[in-house]
Amino acid sequence: MADDNQLPLPPVERVRPGLWSIPVPIPNNPLRYVLVYAFETDKGPYLVDAGWNTDDAYATLVAGLEQAGFSVEDVQGVLVTHIHPDHYGLAGRIREASGAWIALHPADARLISERYDEPDELLERIGSMLRRDGAPAEEIATLQNASMPARPWVMSVTPDVLIEDGDEPEVPGWDLKAIWTPGHSPGHLCFYEAGNRLMLSGDHVLPRITPNISFHPQAGPNPLGDFLASLDKVAGYDADEVLPAHEQRFVDLRGRVEALKAHHQQRFDEVFAAIREGHTTAYGIAGQMTWNKPWDQIVGWTRRSAVGETLAHLRYLELRGAVRENVGEPSAWELVDVAYRA
Numbered sequence: 001m002a003d004d005n006q007l008p009l010p011p012v013e014r015v016r017p018g019l020w021s022i023p024v025p026i027p028n029n030p031l032r033y034v035l036v037y038a039f040e041t042d043k044g045p046y047l048v049d050a051g052w053n054t055d056d057a058y059a060t061l062v063a064g065l066e067q068a069g070f071s072v073e074d075v076q077g078v079l080v081t082h083i084h085p086d087h088y089g090l091a092g093r094i095r096e097a098s099g100a101w102i103a104l105h106p107a108d109a110r111l112i113s114e115r116y117d118e119p120d121e122l123l124e125r126i127g128s129m130l131r132r133d134g135a136p137a138e139e140i141a142t143l144q145n146a147s148m149p150a151r152p153w154v155m156s157v158t159p160d161v162l163i164e165d166g167d168e169p170e171v172p173g174w175d176l177k178a179i180w181t182p183g184h185s186p187g188h189l190c191f192y193e194a195g196n197r198l199m200l201s202g203d204h205v206l207p208r209i210t211p212n213i214s215f216h217p218q219a220g221p222n223p224l225g226d227f228l229a230s231l232d233k234v235a236g237y238d239a240d241e242v243l244p245a246h247e248q249r250f251v252d253l254r255g256r257v258e259a260l261k262a263h264h265q266q267r268f269d270e271v272f273a274a275i276r277e278g279h280t281t282a283y284g285i286a287g288q289m290t291w292n293k294p295w296d297q298i299v300g301w302t303r304r305s306a307v308g309e310t311l312a313h314l315r316y317l318e319l320r321g322a323v324r325e326n327v328g329e330p331s332a333w334e335l336v337d338v339a340y341r342a
């Protein structure tokens with residue numbers, strides 16, 4: 001992964017006439033960059049996503065906009081797919097430079113203050129969740145605070161526009177429609193551009209990696225159930241091409257949706273197998289699942305995400321009646337119906 005971070009960013013690219021893709025760097029992250037999309041209009045450009053709030057990211061975005069023939073001062077609006085720092089963090093700085101509006105789905109907008117302004121109570125709830133998950137006492141503090149290093153890279157700002165499912169954001173000359181796709185975050189939005197049959201998929205559907213779907217205090221009762229329903233929702237669109245927020249653009253949205261669904265089916269089987277083998281805590285079950293690295297190399301934020309992802313599978317199965325939580329510190333999970341297929 002260290003090597004990946006050395007790779008140059010992909011170029012600023014004209015995706016369609018009047019539509020540009022601008023890679024904006026994410027520091028110390030294997031994803032390396034977020035793709036900001038810029039729609040050209042008579043009034044000025046409109047952006048989908050923003051980037052992290054670092055000087056380097058901002059300079060790269062400004063330079064990318066210039067390469068596409070725009071000035072950051074002319075940006076009219078920033079449609080933010082969701083409130084994760086790599087998408088939302090820089091939106092405030094763009095607004096300061098341009099007066100552009102910032103748009104978010106209300107289900108993400110309402111999480112901002114607790115997450116970025118006054119996180120103490122949220123951290124408390126994350127701590128109790130980790131104890132209930134069975135995280136070892138010596139790891140709790142590290143895992144509990146694992147998202148705090150990202151905080152300086154977010155300018156916490158209130159959106160000017162709230163976008164609901166089916167809304168058509170004001171981007172003159174483009175036929176954009178918002179699709180609410182909760183799962184990766186409660187207010188995640190995709191945008192479909194009907195004129196060019198393009199799906200701007202944010203982090204909801206990526207070509208190679210599977211988005212993190214975690215159960216955590218701000219996730220709602222069944223984030224994985226939401227995510228799987230949101231996959232079916234975007235598969236209903238006949239997109240010629242998908243423009244994701246990371247990696248690279250790709251075709252065959254429906255094929256990718258099927259692959260993601262199959263992936264989670266496999267994860268359910270891994271959860272059942274781990275419980276059958278006697279692992280009863282969410283933390284213990286997480287240690288038995290397949291990750292892209294050995295468990296002992298998964299640390300800090302990534303480990304917390306892995307436990308959250310395991311818990312999202314457990315909650316989904318619990319609501320289906322397949323597993324049961326014996327609540328405690330830690331909780332013990334057991335199979336209800338061993339013959340159950342998710």
Ligand SMILES: [Zn+2]
Pocket residue numbers: 082084184203
């Ligand atoms: Zn995200």
Ligand SMILES: [Zn+2]
Pocket residue numbers: 034084086087203245246
């Ligand atoms: Zn992202």
